[in-house]
Amino acid sequence: MDKKSERILSEENRLIEFKDQSSIIDQIRPFLEPASIAVVGAHANTGEQAFNVIEHLMWLGYTGNVIPVNPEYEEILGRKCYPSISEVPDKVDLALLQGPRSTIPGVVQQCVQKGIKSVVIAGAGFADADDEGRRLQNEIVNIARRGGIRVLGPNTIGSANPFFNFSTSFARQTEMKKWPVGVVCQSGMFFGTIGRLNLLGKGVDLGNSCDVDISDVMEYFVLDPDVKVVVLHIEGVIDCNRLKQIAGKACRKKPVIVLKTGRTAESGKAAKTHTGSLVGRDEVWDAFFRQYGMTRAETFDDLSDLVNAFCYLPLMSGRRVGIVTASGGIGIACLDACKKYNLEVAELGVHTKRKLNAMSPSWFEIANPLDIWPMMLTTKQPYGETFRDIVGEVLGDPGVDGIVLFAGAWFDRINPPITRTLVDLAKTYPGKPIAWCPYYGWLYDNQSYEIEQTLMSMGMPVVFSNPEDSLRALAALARYQEFLNDSQ
Amino acid sequence: MDKKSERILSEENRLIEFKDQSSIIDQIRPFLEPASIAVVGAHANTGEQAFNVIEHLMWLGYTGNVIPVNPEYEEILGRKCYPSISEVPDKVDLALLQGPRSTIPGVVQQCVQKGIKSVVIAGAGFADADDEGRRLQNEIVNIARRGGIRVLGPNTIGSANPFFNFSTSFARQTEMKKWPVGVVCQSGMFFGTIGRLNLLGKGVDLGNSCDVDISDVMEYFVLDPDVKVVVLHIEGVIDCNRLKQIAGKACRKKPVIVLKTGRTAESGKAAKTHTGSLVGRDEVWDAFFRQYGMTRAETFDDLSDLVNAFCYLPLMSGRRVGIVTASGGIGIACLDACKKYNLEVAELGVHTKRKLNAMSPSWFEIANPLDIWPMMLTTKQPYGETFRDIVGEVLGDPGVDGIVLFAGAWFDRINPPITRTLVDLAKTYPGKPIAWCPYYGWLYDNQSYEIEQTLMSMGMPVVFSNPEDSLRALAALARYQEFLNDSQ
Numbered sequence: 001m002d003k004k005s006e007r008i009l010s011e012e013n014r015l016i017e018f019k020d021q022s023s024i025i026d027q028i029r030p031f032l033e034p035a036s037i038a039v040v041g042a043h044a045n046t047g048e049q050a051f052n053v054i055e056h057l058m059w060l061g062y063t064g065n066v067i068p069v070n071p072e073y074e075e076i077l078g079r080k081c082y083p084s085i086s087e088v089p090d091k092v093d094l095a096l097l098q099g100p101r102s103t104i105p106g107v108v109q110q111c112v113q114k115g116i117k118s119v120v121i122a123g124a125g126f127a128d129a130d131d132e133g134r135r136l137q138n139e140i141v142n143i144a145r146r147g148g149i150r151v152l153g154p155n156t157i158g159s160a161n162p163f164f165n166f167s168t169s170f171a172r173q174t175e176m177k178k179w180p181v182g183v184v185c186q187s188g189m190f191f192g193t194i195g196r197l198n199l200l201g202k203g204v205d206l207g208n209s210c211d212v213d214i215s216d217v218m219e220y221f222v223l224d225p226d227v228k229v230v231v232l233h234i235e236g237v238i239d240c241n242r243l244k245q246i247a248g249k250a251c252r253k254k255p256v257i258v259l260k261t262g263r264t265a266e267s268g269k270a271a272k273t274h275t276g277s278l279v280g281r282d283e284v285w286d287a288f289f290r291q292y293g294m295t296r297a298e299t300f301d302d303l304s305d306l307v308n309a310f311c312y313l314p315l316m317s318g319r320r321v322g323i324v325t326a327s328g329g330i331g332i333a334c335l336d337a338c339k340k341y342n343l344e345v346a347e348l349g350v351h352t353k354r355k356l357n358a359m360s361p362s363w364f365e366i367a368n369p370l371d372i373w374p375m376m377l378t379t380k381q382p383y384g385e386t387f388r389d390i391v392g393e394v395l396g397d398p399g400v401d402g403i404v405l406f407a408g409a410w411f412d413r414i415n416p417p418i419t420r421t422l423v424d425l426a427k428t429y430p431g432k433p434i435a436w437c438p439y440y441g442w443l444y445d446n447q448s449y450e451i452e453q454t455l456m457s458m459g460m461p462v463v464f465s466n467p468e469d470s471l472r473a474l475a476a477l478a479r480y481q482e483f484l485n486d487s488q
Numbered sequence: 489m490d491k492k493s494e495r496i497l498s499e500e501n502r503l504i505e506f507k508d509q510s511s512i513i514d515q516i517r518p519f520l521e522p523a524s525i526a527v528v529g530a531h532a533n534t535g536e537q538a539f540n541v542i543e544h545l546m547w548l549g550y551t552g553n554v555i556p557v558n559p560e561y562e563e564i565l566g567r568k569c570y571p572s573i574s575e576v577p578d579k580v581d582l583a584l585l586q587g588p589r590s591t592i593p594g595v596v597q598q599c600v601q602k603g604i605k606s607v608v609i610a611g612a613g614f615a616d617a618d619d620e621g622r623r624l625q626n627e628i629v630n631i632a633r634r635g636g637i638r639v640l641g642p643n644t645i646g647s648a649n650p651f652f653n654f655s656t657s658f659a660r661q662t663e664m665k666k667w668p669v670g671v672v673c674q675s676g677m678f679f680g681t682i683g684r685l686n687l688l689g690k691g692v693d694l695g696n697s698c699d700v701d702i703s704d705v706m707e708y709f710v711l712d713p714d715v716k717v718v719v720l721h722i723e724g725v726i727d728c729n730r731l732k733q734i735a736g737k738a739c740r741k742k743p744v745i746v747l748k749t750g751r752t753a754e755s756g757k758a759a760k761t762h763t764g765s766l767v768g769r770d771e772v773w774d775a776f777f778r779q780y781g782m783t784r785a786e787t788f789d790d791l792s793d794l795v796n797a798f799c800y801l802p803l804m805s806g807r808r809v810g811i812v813t814a815s816g817g818i819g820i821a822c823l824d825a826c827k828k829y830n831l832e833v834a835e836l837g838v839h840t841k842r843k844l845n846a847m848s849p850s851w852f853e854i855a856n857p858l859d860i861w862p863m864m865l866t867t868k869q870p871y872g873e874t875f876r877d878i879v880g881e882v883l884g885d886p887g888v889d890g891i892v893l894f895a896g897a898w899f900d901r902i903n904p905p906i907t908r909t910l911v912d913l914a915k916t917y918p919g920k921p922i923a924w925c926p927y928y929g930w931l932y933d934n935q936s937y938e939i940e941q942t943l944m945s946m947g948m949p950v951v952f953s954n955p956e957d958s959l960r961a962l963a964a965l966a967r968y969q970e971f972l973n974d975s976q
Contacts, residue, residue, distance in 0.1 A: 048901065049871060101851070124862060128816070129851040171898070187817020189894075235820055266833065267823030270857065300821070300954040301789070328616070329675020332723055333788070335755030345754065363589070363617040369758065374612060383537060406677075410659070413536065466788040 027150050028212070028220035030118035032161040032202055034094035036065035037168075038116075040085055040107055041098030044076045051170040053096060054079070060176070061165040065090055085110045094118045096158065096168050101125040104154070105139045112147030119144070120168050121153035127208045128155045141210050156207025157188035163202065163226050167191075177201070180311055182221030184214050185233035202227060213239060215246040222250045229255050229310045231303070232294075234285075235262040244292070251293035252487055255310040255480055259297045260285050293483035295476045302472065305464060309473040312462045313433035316478040318401035320346035321471070322394040323369035325406040326376075331369025333467040334404055340468070341475035345369075352397040356390065370394060372407070384414040388421045395429050402433040402477070404470045409438040412454070423458045433477055435470035436463050515638050516700070516708040518606035520649040520690055522582035524553035525656075526604075528573055528595055529586030532564045539658040541584060542567070548664070549653040553578055573598045582606045584646065584656050589613040592642070593627045600635030607632070608656050609641035615696045616643045629698050644695025645676035651690065651714050655679075665689070668716035668799055670709030672702050674723045690715060701727060703734040710738045717743050717798045719791070720782075722773075723750040732780070739781035740975055743798040743968055747785045748773050781971035783964045790960065793952060797961040800950045801921040804966040806889035808834035809959065810882040811857035813894040814864075819857025821955040822892055828956070829963035833857075840885040844878065858882060860895070872902035876909045883917050889966070890921040892958045897926040900942070911946045921965055923958035924951050 039053050046055050054066055054077050067090055068076040071083040082088045085095060085107060095111050097104055101123055111119050126137035137154060144151045152158060158168030162176035169191050181201035183190055188205050202224070204217045214237055221227045230250065237243050250256055262268045263282040289296045295310070297303035321343045323334045338345050348356075348368050356366045356375070364374045372390050379386045387407070395403050411418035422434055455463065464470035527541050534543050542565050545554055555578055556564040559571040570576045573583060573595060583599050585592055589611055599607050614625040625642060632639045640646060646656030650664035657679050669689035671678055676693050690712070692705045702725055709715045718738065725731050738744055750756045751770040777784045783798070785791035809831045811822045826833050836844075836856050844854045844863070852862045860878050867874045875895070883891050899906035906926070914922055943951065952958035 048898075051865075125849065125851040129853070133851055185817070187815050189815035189817050233817070235817065261817065261821045261824055263824045264827040266827065267820045270820050270823055299956045301957075327675050327677035329673070329677050329721070329723065329749065332755045332758050333749045335758055336749055336751045339752040339754065361613065363613040363621055365617070377539075468787045469789075 024216065024219050025223060027117070028216055030094045031120065031150075031152055031159045031204060031212070032220075033164045033166065034064055034118070036067065036091060036093045038067040038069050038085055038088055038092045038095045039098070040069040040095060042068035042070050042073070042076050042081065044073055046077070052077075053098075053168060053170055056167065056169065056171075060167060063165065064093070067092065085114060085116070088114070092116045094120065094168075096120045096122060098122050098170075101133065101136055101154075105136060105143060108140050108143045108149075108151070109147075112143060112149055117149050119149060119151050120156065120158040121151060121207075121210075122156060122158060122168070122170065124155040126154040127210065137208060137210050144211055151211040152204070153207040154210065157191045157205040159205070160191060160203045178226075179307075180226060180228035181231055181307055182217075182224060182227035182229075183231040183233070184217040184221070185231075186235045187233060190233060209238060213237070213242075215239065215242045218243075218250055218256070219246050222246075222253050227254070229257065229307055231307060232256060232258045234258060234260045236268070244288075247292040247294065251483070256292075256294045257297055257303065257306050257310065258289055258294045259300070259303045260289075293480065293487065295480060301469065305469050305473050306476055308462045309433070309435070309477055310480075313435070313473075313477060314431050315481040315484075316402045316433050316474055317431055317481060318344075319475075319478050320344045320399055320401045321474060322346050322348070322397065322400040322403040324372060324391055324394050324403055325369055326372055326408065326411075327406060328369075328371045330406045330467060331371060334369055334406075334471060337467040337471035341471050343471060343475050343478070346397065346400045348394065349397050349399050352393050355393050359386065359389065368394075382415055384416045384418075384421070387411065387414065387418065388416060388425075391421065392425060392428075395425055395432055395434065400432070402435070402474050404435045404437070404464075404467070404474065406437045406467075411438070419454050419458055433474060435474055437465060437467070437470050438463055512704065512707050513711060515605070516704055518581045519608065519638075519640055519647045519692060519700070520708075521652045521654065522552055522606070524555065524579060524581045526555040526557050526573055526576055526580045526583045527586070528557040528583060530556035530558050530561070530564050530569065532561055534565070540565075541586075541656060541658055544655060544657065544659075548655060551653065552581070555580065573602060573604075576602070580604045582608065582656075584608045584610060586610050586658075589621065589624055589642075593624060593631060596628050596631045596637075596639070597635075600631060600637055605637050607637060607639050608644065608646040609639060609695075609698075610644060610646060610656070610658065612643040614642040615698065625696060625698050632699055639699040640692065641695040642698065645679045645693040647693070648679060648691045666714075667795075668714060669719055669795055670705075670712060670715035670717075671719040671721070672705040672709070673719075673721035675721060678721060697726065701725070701730075703727065703730045706731075706738055706744070707734050710734075710741050715742070717745065717795055719795060720744060720746045722746060722748045724756070732776075735780040735782065739971070744780075744782045745785055745791065745794050745798065746777055746782045747788070747791045748777075781968065781975065783968060789957070793957050793961050794964055796950045797921070797923070797965055798968075801923070801961075801965060802919050803969040803972075804890045804921050804962055805919055805969060806832075807963075807966050808832045808887055808889045809962060810834050810836070810885065810888040810891040812879055812882050812891055813857055813859055814861055814896065814899075815894060816857075816859045818894045818955060819859060822857055822894075822959060825955040825959035829959050831959055831963050831966070834885065834888045836882065837885050837887050840881050843881050847874065847877065856882075870903055872904045872906075872909065875899065875902065875906065876904060876913075879909065880913055880916075883913055883920055883922065888920070890923070890962050892923045892925070892952075892955070892962065894925045894955075899926070907942050907946055921962060923962055925953060925955070925958050926951055 042054055046052055054068060057066055066079060067088055068079050068081040069085050070081055073081040075081050095116050097107050097119060104121055108119060126133040160167035160169060160176060162178050179201035183203040186206050190203055206214060214232060218230055221230045295306055297306050321338060323331055325331045335345060346368055353366045359375045359379045361374050361378050375390055376383055376386055394400060407418055422436060426434055530542055534540055542554055542556060554567060555576055556567050556569040557573050558569055561569040563569050583604050585595050585607060592609055596607060614621040648655040648657060648664060650666050667689035671691040674694050678691055694702060702720060706718055709718045783794055785794050809826060811819055813819045834856050841854045847863045847867045849862050849866045863878055864871055864874055882888060895906055910922055910924060
């Protein structure tokens with residue numbers, strides 16, 4: 001794509017300037033909550049490896065009207081199949097277009113004629129490919145612009161919404177969960193699971209982003225009451241001014257977490273090939289994210305941790321961390337991480353020290369980080385009660401804004417179990433985040449799975465795996481609180 | 489501890505200068521493979537929360553002679569209990585000392601008189617605590633020195649050896665596995681599991697390191713045929729010259745991976761309190777690790793990844809990486825990570841491109857990173873065969889030294905399944921590491937556990953969770969190969 005066509009794409013791309021909130025809701029909602037969907041290029045093969053969107057929708061329990069379109073079939077999975085979109089008699093809220101790229105502009109034209117307002121183009125081979133692909137994509141944009149319709153893609157998995165049992169994905173997701181998270185991404189990988197990252201609540205894959213773009217969907221998610229945290233995966237952005245405009249408002253209302261890939265000259269070039277979008281220098285992005293109060297995730301695991309923290313932990317009102325561990329060695333690693341993420345190691349108050357001293361062997365000095373083990377082995381109480389008392393004292397100290405806690409999954413077998421204790425403490429101190437690291441080896445042990453399930457059932461599905469991750473998350477919670485304070 | 493006593497400790501500490509390899513083996517082996525163990529301060533409470541070492545040893549299946557010592561009992565768990573170590577008639581290979589700190593020097597003296605050569609002091613409250621504790625520790629060192637015995641600790645969990653069904657740990661470990669890894673650490677946390685890190689094969693916790701130190705155990709592990717990879721957790725080291733001397737030999741024989749905590753001034757001070765050892769500036773440590781060919785892990789997760797990589801993947805003979813993904817977006821994140829870890833993005837050869845082109849849609853350009861999805865959806869072969877052909881072509885390219893592969897756990901359900909394909913390819917190209925990221929969300933899904941089990945049963949228990957982790961591991965494999973080449 002040459003400079004000129006880039007500029008033209010950028011200018012022509014903005015089909016509609018949204019004047020009020022109702023219009024963005026009206027325009028984006030059909031991609032996530034369509035009352036009906038026409039699947040152009042549907043087929044009748046079934047099974048996990050058939051990638052049959054209609055079967056997938058049935059499996060999800062989607063209750064809207066599903067209309068197959070393909071001249072080769074009379075019916076698909078019990079539904080009457082129409083030879084073309086023009087011949088569908090029903091009202092169509094969303095059209096999902098599959099099939100060879102050369103056919104797509106014609107089908108989009110038919111969608112316009114039928115009065116369909118929202119179209120997903122799944123296939124690749126457009127601005128992500130060659131000159132012919134770019135020509136076809138421009139043709140699609142022109143048709144959409146003239147027809148006043150919104151296009152998601154091309155080169156996209158589309159959208160997914162567990163709150164509506166809906167997805168346009170051709171691949172069956174492992175699990176869709178009603179997490180209070182809205183994800184805008186430029187890759188279908190978010191519809192699978194990356195590292196510790198599962199599909200996060202509602203998701204929209206922008207693909208080549210020929211029309212519907214990051215700002216549209218971000219604006220929608222900020223207004224969506226199901227969404228508490230907005231996640232952006234950015235490779236590049238076409239309309240940066242609009243992104244700034246929307247981001248400026250969004251971050252004051254909801255936390256926005258960003259994973260920016262295509263950070264170097266080489267990968268930026270590849271990102272342009274991948275989805276035809278532009279990238280900029282990484283330092284510029286970094287400054288932009290900071291200025292607008294966005295939280296930048298450095299890695300996929302980081303993203304997962306931050307999403308969990310912002311969904312389920314309170315913001316941190318200051319930077320003073322209490323470090324409670326069942327190992328002196330971990331305490332030292334936590335100090336390293338505090339320094340790295342610019343957190344303060346809290347000075348425990350006289351009252352706290354007195355209470356903890358009474359539980360300790362004489363030679364033991366109460367300090368932060370606090371190794372609980374000498375106290376656990378000294379006091380005559382049951383382990384669970386001693387543990388609860390120690391953590392409660394540190395968390396309740398007025399000089400502590402949040403804690404990081406290293407105590408193994410084993411602590412769930414003491415009485416009261418650690419999960420119960422932490423859920424209770426979280427309720428007692430609702431303004432202080434507790435970052436728990438139940439150190440177990442997920443790789444060789446499925447005990448972790450059981451713990452997660454217990455925690456989730458108690459409404460506290462947040463754990464971290466090491467000092468770095470937990471303290472980075474606490475630092476992000478503190479920084480976002482500072483941003484909100486500063487922007488009042 | 490003042491400057492003078494530090495110096496004295498450092499000089500007096502070295503009880504014996506090892507003249508040959510047999511002596512270090514003789515001196516350290518009893519800590520890991522004792523024919524008999526006397527447990528001083530044993531008790532008769534049982535159950536997981538009783539922290540009964542003897543019960544733990546029975547549970548592990550330890551077949552050596554276990555001798556309880558405690559004046560309060562006649563017998564413990566069916567074993568005759570002696571009032572003091574002096575009255576034990578049997579030969580004692582290793583004595584584990586529990587109980588109040590003031591009693592310990594006297595018991596060490598009794599051990600010397602009985603001719604016991606190896607003693608573990610579990611309890612805390614010595615150089616890790618106050619002046620009295622430091623005095624007691626110095627007394628112990630003096631007794632040990634005069635008596636010609638080796639002391640591990642104080643303030644230590646002791647040792648663990650799954651190859652011998654042995655552990656001195658008072659806490660029952662989740663799992664001990666015969667991983668080919670020897671861990672020397674300054675924290676009991678390694679005997680639990682941290683993040684993705686399980687107890688790694690044989691382990692020795694140095695505690696306060698009053699006698700047996702990091703160099704002793706490292707030297708032993710380098711000579712131990714069960715150990716393929718040596719792991720060091722360092723907070724601080726007393727005898728740096730000896731560490732240099734041993735490290736200089738060790739790294740040419742086996743990969744040594746280091747996690748250094750106590751990196752900052754604050755945490756270094758805490759590390760000194762924790763185990764009484766000295767720390768130095770982090771940049772100095774960094775230069776030292778590089779010079780001696782040690783691989784530095786930055787975080788606990790990093791340590792886990794590196795240990796797995798060095799245990800089960802071949803070293804990488806160059807820095808040219810092939811990137812094969814089921815998502816264009818992940819490919820871009822991999823390019824970012826290649827840049828970060830100084831790896832080269834391989835240029836695919838003409839032959840490889842020709843083969844892959846034949847499988848692709850016409851508009852698709854074969855490049856590295858390679859998104860497999862357009863090929864998977866185009867060729868008429870079963871998915872598993874196409875996948876195998878694609879990965880085989882890239883891995884077989886002479887311009888590729890190793891690959892990173894992003895393909896979901898789902899790919900284990902195609903035929904042949906991904907695990908089978910990768911195990912076969914690893915055999916075909918034994919000099920090229922394959923870093924597989926089966927992106928699944930471990931947090932909410934125990935499918936990962938099943939995949940791990942399958943992989944382990946096939947002898948390839950290595951997976952990574954994201955682009956950063958996998959490429960950092962490949963970079964470490966390449967760097968260690970470079971070190972070996974340079975030091976020939």
